Amino acid sequence: MHARSNKVSSTPETRTIAVEVLRYQPGDATTPYVERFDVPFTDDMSVLQGLQHIKDRLDGSLTFRWSCRMAICGSCGMMIDGVPRLACHTFLRDFWPGPLRVEALAHFPIERDLVVDASDFIDKLPRIKPWLEPGVPLRVRAGEHLQTPAQLARYESFSHCINCLLCYAACPQYGLDNSFLGPGLTALLHRYNSDSRDAARAERMELVDSEEGVWGCTAVGYCSEVCPKHVDPANAVNQNKTASALSWLVRLLPGRA
Amino acid sequence: MAARRPYVRPMDGWWRRDRFFLKYMARELTAFFVVAYALVLLAGVIRLSQGRGAFEGWLDGLRSGWSVALHLVLLAVFLFHTYSWFSIMPKTMPPLVVSGHRVPAWAITAAGLACAVLASIALFVAFKGRPR
């Protein structure tokens, strides 16, 4: 066997890490409380696998969302040692010996244990018109839209959003006032505004220009720091502040566009 | 099935919970110091409008130990403001593409800081004026 130079141990050595989970059950008339579990783990295990171990072997009532286990579905977002992260994308070995604190995603109401009520986000989604509006009726026989690499580059990164809500957990302005549209939805809105195939920019800008739109943002920038897909929602929001302010200036001029 | 009773966590002290938020607050608090210096200059302009004696009194005030100490603090804060301003500036800009490549955020920040250095040198030279 040749020697390997990676950091992770090549032998499946098992260690134990203390995981403190913020628990909450709506049925009991209690506030959230911390419960500690000692989780045996190997270096290749994610926090999600740690939670699955707890549910399978220690306490079957532990409730959390997950699906793909590979950072693409956006289901397993939670606060891991106070930072919004995907549980499947975060490794127990980095927090050993712990205690590792796991809590439901910040700035959303806790439904149960690590599950949050994300209905505010879901309800707002249609308001940004997250689809391509062609503007003129198109015929199939006219063929596909053509788009150059440069046109694609204008919106591509903003299309990578997996709706994991980590950016909402990072955004204190959303936490302080959830009428704010928020980073993820503004990034998605910007994705459509920047797509050469779309014609609904003016309608979306009405939302952008409002107090609930980009003007609720104070450029904290943490949303972009935590985004697992490098969408850069802070850029989407703040670029649109400039656009919104310039359109305000233009409106001062006599005449109509 | 139990009835739903979603629990809303309080936001008190949110900015103390993370180093990132503390840095953000430090950046925001620079505003108080920018206003403070503007008021110092405003006092100077008022004194200037009142004539030589008044203005020289303001200059004298600037020579006091307290004033110099305050300005040392103001200087540190303004330097932090310059750095944090150009750090956040790229976020407010649409993508800048030069010869087919997107200009990275750090390059925009560096360019901004360079402009600040040049502007500061120009101001220094202008302030000193021609040698007597």
Place this chain on the structure above:
Amino acid sequence: MKRSSQPPFWLLFGAGGMLSALVGAMLVFLTGIAAPLGLFGAGTAFTYERAAAFAHQPLGKLAVAAVIALFLWHGAHRIYHTLHDFGVRLNAFTWLACYGVALAGTITAAVALAVV
């Protein structure tokens, strides 16, 4: 959907932020440290004669007014939003306390410079 009233204040905030980021530190150094302590010969440069001569020129008046006013509008906008971050309720009183000071300072600077 009602348009936010923030754009003009954000633009002033941006202008003031840019100006203070470019020349603020050097201004503080020259007027508050170098001139009072006589460093780099700045002490002999910062006199009533030179300040009055500068402020007599229209461009000089504009420059001084711009620095004072834009620094105040930058600070007012940021302070207003920072109060919200600290949990202070934003209402007409807090709005006036922040932007009112900027307006008062701008007017005072303009009047004083007009008289110089």
